[in-house]
Every structure is written in structure tokens, then in C-alpha cells.
Amino acid sequence: MNMNDTANFISKETINMLSNISLDDVAERLGHTLRRSGNNYALFCPNPNHGFEKTPDTMISLSKGLFKCFGGGGCGCRGNNAISFYSWHTYGSAEKEYFKDSVIGLAEIYGIPVKFENGKVIKNDSVQIVPKQRAVMDEVPAQPDEICNKVYRRYLSLCPLLEDHVKEWRKRRKYSDSEIQAFGLRSVPTSVEQANQIVRTLLEEGYNLDRIPGFSKALKVNGDPANEDDWYWIIGMQGKYYLPVRNELGLIVRLRVATGRTDGKAKYVWFSSDPTSPDEIKNSTVYSRDRLRIGGAPSGAVINVTVPSKLLKLWKPGDELSHYFDTSVAIVTEGEHKSTITANYTNQLVFGLPGAGNYQDLIPLAKRMQIKKLAIAIDTDAFVDKTKKQGKNVIVFQHLQNMVTLCIKEDIEVVLWCWNPEDGKGLDDSLLNGVLPIEIDILTDDRKVISLPYIG
Ligand SMILES: [Zn+2]
Structure with missing residues (x-):
């Protein structure tokens, strides 16, 4: 050469x-x-x-x-x-x-x-434009679960607890105050000043926010990307409150944000540094063209391992759940509130999928935890939805079929939990209305009404 x-x-x-x-x-x-x-x-x-x-x-x-x-x-x-x-x-x-x-x-x-x-x-010295960064950041992995857990726990403890939100949790979700506390619900900071103060506290206490989903660094206006002092940590401020998402060791590994949207669009989003939706990019001052962001990591879509609130208080993060609790059966549903309400009412382990389509990690998780039986309790619109042409939500139905097939392949017993849509679209609605689901054995088509305490 x-x-x-x-x-x-x-x-x-x-x-x-x-x-x-x-x-x-x-x-x-x-x-x-x-x-x-x-x-x-x-x-x-x-x-x-x-x-x-x-x-x-x-x-x-x-x-x-x-x-x-x-x-x-x-x-x-x-x-x-x-x-x-x-x-x-x-x-x-x-x-x-x-x-x-x-x-x-x-x-x-x-x-x-x-x-x-x-x-x-x-170098062309006649212009200096800081380009918008591409949204794809999947090459940047989030910090290990233990580190995310520590940061999120401290972060949540610094976040406010707004009265309106507490009222909603008590009234609409029927949580007791001790359940709210065990769950770890917290409100999103209400002002930029408050958010900045929380971030400052975290940094002063020595927390490293690098690659913790939800945190990223923004460049000061007219800042020099090469100068480290021109970067400051920021968090996304959209949404109403946080729902902690735990892994199989009880570590808080991600935060889900309740958006409070009522227009049928995303009611829940991830606390993430990955601006994947163009809407988010367009409407946000954080992702604007003249600001670079670094240090962030996308949240991914993780399964929420949910236990009854009274157990959650005892569960030491990092401990295996089987030391506390019978983990031979798990109920599979979607969403954090649904999971928590289901766990509290049935006194069972619940896997909360972020969406019916996010079941890829379900079987590996069930295998790791040595689950013998999964009870799949997906929203009733998989079976009956009169607003849809085919009379049901075909996409959700397809996901359900795939989940069942995977379970059978892996020798995990699988049953479906169904309920009358009139008692509620979700299992939580049905349970809150005092109606227990019917269990259908996939292979024999046997049906029985669930009784509590549930014996799988
Ligand atoms: Zn062309």
C-alpha cells in the first residue's frame, strides 16, 4: 500500500x-x-x-x-x-x-x-448544519437489567405522585394505596424544571444514565458537538404516569408510560430514547433538527412479569420468584394494568405482553422459569368483534394461534381463558365486574368455569 x-x-x-x-x-x-x-x-x-x-x-x-x-x-x-x-x-x-x-x-x-x-x-467552512440523526439505534444496547433497575427505582422515587392520577388508580383500577405503592406507580414530571432537577439529583448521586432507555443527551442550542460540556441529559416528558415493568427477578427493567390519549391511538408507550415514530420526531422539541442526541438506547418490548401486589412487597429484587411462590402456572395477558389487576384477583403469576404480537420472548421466559402451564387470556375481540368484517380481530386471533402452537411444540400445557365480552373487553374488566373466565382446554375442548383459588 x-x-x-x-x-x-x-x-x-x-x-x-x-x-x-x-x-x-x-x-x-x-x-x-x-x-x-x-x-x-x-x-x-x-x-x-x-x-x-x-x-x-x-x-x-x-x-x-x-x-x-x-x-x-x-x-x-x-x-x-x-x-x-x-x-x-x-x-x-x-x-x-x-x-x-x-x-x-x-x-x-x-x-x-x-x-x-x-x-x-x-471541510466546507461556509455552512454548519447539525443534521437530524437517524432514528434506528438498535445497535445501541440498553444497560444490563441490574443497572436499569437501580436507576429506575431511584428515578421513580424522585418523580411526583399527582393527586389526579392517584384518584384514577383508586377509582378506575380499584387499587388500594398499598397496591399503588407496591406497584411503584409514579407521575411523569410536570415541568421541564422538575425533570431537570430530578436528572441533576441522579447525576449528583452518581447514577450513570448512559444507555438507560428514556434518558439521552441533547446538544445545547448552538453547542459544539465535540465539547462534552455542551451536552445535557434530558428525558421525554410526554404522558401522564409511569408503570414499572419487571423481569423474572423482580428488577424494574423498563418503564411504560400511560399517555392519557383517548383518540384510540397508543394509550401506552415505552419510556425510551428511540424516536421511532415520525409523529414523535415531528412534534417533539427534543428531536428537532437542530439538536443531536446521544447516549440513549431504545426500550425494546419486554414482557412484564407480574405477581400479586402483596407478594411484590416481599419479593426482594434479584431473588428467584419460585422461592416465594408457585410458578408452575402463568396467565398471559396484555398490558401493565391488566396484568396487575389479574395477578391481584387470581393470586397467580401473570405475564403481561406489551401487545398480542410481542410473544417471541414468551416461550423462552416460560422455559427459564420452568412454567408447566400457560393460560392465555387475550382480549375478547380475538374471538368476537362485531365492528370487524370477519366478526373478530383476525390479527390478534392469528397471534393467539401462533402462541398456542409454540406452547404445544415446547410441551407446555396451554389453555385459553375466555369471558363474555359483555362483562368486559379485557380480563381485568371482567374480573373487576366480578365475573371469572371460562377455561378451554385446547386439545380436548373441555370447558370449565375458573374457581378461586385457582388450581392449575
Ligand atoms: Zn426509481
């Missing part, structure tokens, strides 16, 4: 920095008009050789960090970062031969320095 070859190598640092530019940011700066289309953006093909298009048929998926042309069956224009987008836009190709010029051209738009392995630097 001679000196001239080395001079051609662009540093990894520069390539990473450019690869992390959000695709919608570079597309707009290159003059493309983006239209929202579901969770994606649609635009006319950036490939200048594509030819005439009636409709914008190239898609940008921010959550996946991809773009792809579908116009007329697709012209081959596709890629997964801002460099390849620039290359397609400028050269009608993302072949290797255009890579170096694309890096330099893209960096020039933002005034980002291009550093070479031999120390040479090219």
Missing part, C-alpha cells in the same frame, strides 16, 4: 457520522418533497435516471432506516443510509466508485469535516 492509497481512506468516524444522518433530513436538503404515508415517507425517485413518474413511489422508512423505489416495479434505487441516498440522487447509482465523492458531497452540505486516515481533513 503506498501513500496515495492511504490518502484515499476516509476515516470510520466520518463515515459513521454521515451514515447516522436521518434519511428524511438529507432527502429534504437535496430538494425532495416528502409526503407522509402511514409510518413512512413517500417521494419521487431520487435516481435521476428513473424517468417520468406519476406518483411518488419511493419509500423512506425512518424506523427501519431504509429507502427503496417501487415506481414501475422499482428501478433498483435503494439503500440504508444518507451516503447511498446522496449517491443515488447525484450519480444515479450507489456503486463503490461513487462512494468517496458521495461522502465528500454529503459532508459539504452540512459542513461536516471529512477526515482521512492519513490525517488530512476537508
Whole structure:
């Protein structure tokens, strides 16, 4: 390798920095008009050789960090970062031969320095634009459960307990005060000042917030990304209150946020540093174009291992649950409130899935905990939903079938818990109305009304 070859190598640092530019940011700066289309953006093909298009048929998926042309069956224009987008836009190709010029051209738009392995630097000094960062951060893992647990417990203890929320938990969810305390419900800080004060306290007490989902660092306005003092820790402030999510050792590993939305959209979201929804990005001051964020990690979708509140008070985080409790049977339902209410009423272990589709981790979890039997208690609309064309929620029904198949394959006994939709859509509603579900044995089709205490 001679000196001239080395001079051609662009540093990894520069390539990473450019690869992390959000695709919608570079597309707009290159003059493309983006239209929202579901969770994606649609635009006319950036490939200048594509030819005439009636409709914008190239898609940008921010959550996946991809773009792809579908116009007329697709012209081959596709890629997964801002460099390849620039290359397609400028050269009608993302072949290797255009890579170096694309890096330099893209960096020039933002005034980002291009550093070479031999120390040479090219920089457009006439602009300095801090690009929006791509939302995909799955390469950044969250801290181990023990560390998240410590931070979240202290964080929750510093968060307020608003009277309105306490009233709602008592009235609508019928929690006693000691159940509220055991669960660990807390309100989202009500002002930026309060949130900042809590973050300051955590830092003063020596907590490391790096890669704890929900916390991330933002760059001060006009701050220098290279100067560490220009970064400050922030938290997402959306939503009403937090619902702690525990793992099989009772560690609080994630927080769920009740949004208080009544428009049918996400009632619960994760406390996460991963801005996957374009809505969130567009409406938030935190994710605005002129601010970078670092240090965050996405929450993922974890299963909430839920036990009756009276046991929760005794369960020492880090201890195996089987030391306290019969864990041969677990009920499977969705959502944190539903799980807690079900656990309290049935005095059973409950696995709360974040959604009916998030069952991939269910069987491994059941195996680790040596569960012998799962009682699946998914919302009744899987079976009966008169608002749906097929008379039921087909997607949820499909998830249910998959779950059952996986259980049978893994030799875990599986039963369905069903109830009359008139007694409540969710198991919690039915239980709160004093109606116990019917248990259906999948293999024999035997049916019986559950009695309490439940004997699996
Ligand atoms: Zn195309």
C-alpha cells in the first residue's frame, strides 16, 4: 500500500457520522418533497435516471432506516443510509466508485469535516448544519437489567405522585394505596424544571444514565458537538404516569408510560430514547433538527412479569420468584394494568405482553422459569368483534394461534381463558365486574368455569 492509497481512506468516524444522518433530513436538503404515508415517507425517485413518474413511489422508512423505489416495479434505487441516498440522487447509482465523492458531497452540505486516515481533513467552512440523526439505534444496547433497575427505582422515587392520577388508580383500577405503592406507580414530571432537577439529583448521586432507555443527551442550542460540556441529559416528558415493568427477578427493567390519549391511538408507550415514530420526531422539541442526541438506547418490548401486589412487597429484587411462590402456572395477558389487576384477583403469576404480537420472548421466559402451564387470556375481540368484517380481530386471533402452537411444540400445557365480552373487553374488566373466565382446554375442548383459588 503506498501513500496515495492511504490518502484515499476516509476515516470510520466520518463515515459513521454521515451514515447516522436521518434519511428524511438529507432527502429534504437535496430538494425532495416528502409526503407522509402511514409510518413512512413517500417521494419521487431520487435516481435521476428513473424517468417520468406519476406518483411518488419511493419509500423512506425512518424506523427501519431504509429507502427503496417501487415506481414501475422499482428501478433498483435503494439503500440504508444518507451516503447511498446522496449517491443515488447525484450519480444515479450507489456503486463503490461513487462512494468517496458521495461522502465528500454529503459532508459539504452540512459542513461536516471529512477526515482521512492519513490525517488530512476537508471541510466546507461556509455552512454548519447539525443534521437530524437517524432514528434506528438498535445497535445501541440498553444497560444490563441490574443497572436499569437501580436507576429506575431511584428515578421513580424522585418523580411526583399527582393527586389526579392517584384518584384514577383508586377509582378506575380499584387499587388500594398499598397496591399503588407496591406497584411503584409514579407521575411523569410536570415541568421541564422538575425533570431537570430530578436528572441533576441522579447525576449528583452518581447514577450513570448512559444507555438507560428514556434518558439521552441533547446538544445545547448552538453547542459544539465535540465539547462534552455542551451536552445535557434530558428525558421525554410526554404522558401522564409511569408503570414499572419487571423481569423474572423482580428488577424494574423498563418503564411504560400511560399517555392519557383517548383518540384510540397508543394509550401506552415505552419510556425510551428511540424516536421511532415520525409523529414523535415531528412534534417533539427534543428531536428537532437542530439538536443531536446521544447516549440513549431504545426500550425494546419486554414482557412484564407480574405477581400479586402483596407478594411484590416481599419479593426482594434479584431473588428467584419460585422461592416465594408457585410458578408452575402463568396467565398471559396484555398490558401493565391488566396484568396487575389479574395477578391481584387470581393470586397467580401473570405475564403481561406489551401487545398480542410481542410473544417471541414468551416461550423462552416460560422455559427459564420452568412454567408447566400457560393460560392465555387475550382480549375478547380475538374471538368476537362485531365492528370487524370477519366478526373478530383476525390479527390478534392469528397471534393467539401462533402462541398456542409454540406452547404445544415446547410441551407446555396451554389453555385459553375466555369471558363474555359483555362483562368486559379485557380480563381485568371482567374480573373487576366480578365475573371469572371460562377455561378451554385446547386439545380436548373441555370447558370449565375458573374457581378461586385457582388450581392449575
Ligand atoms: Zn426509481
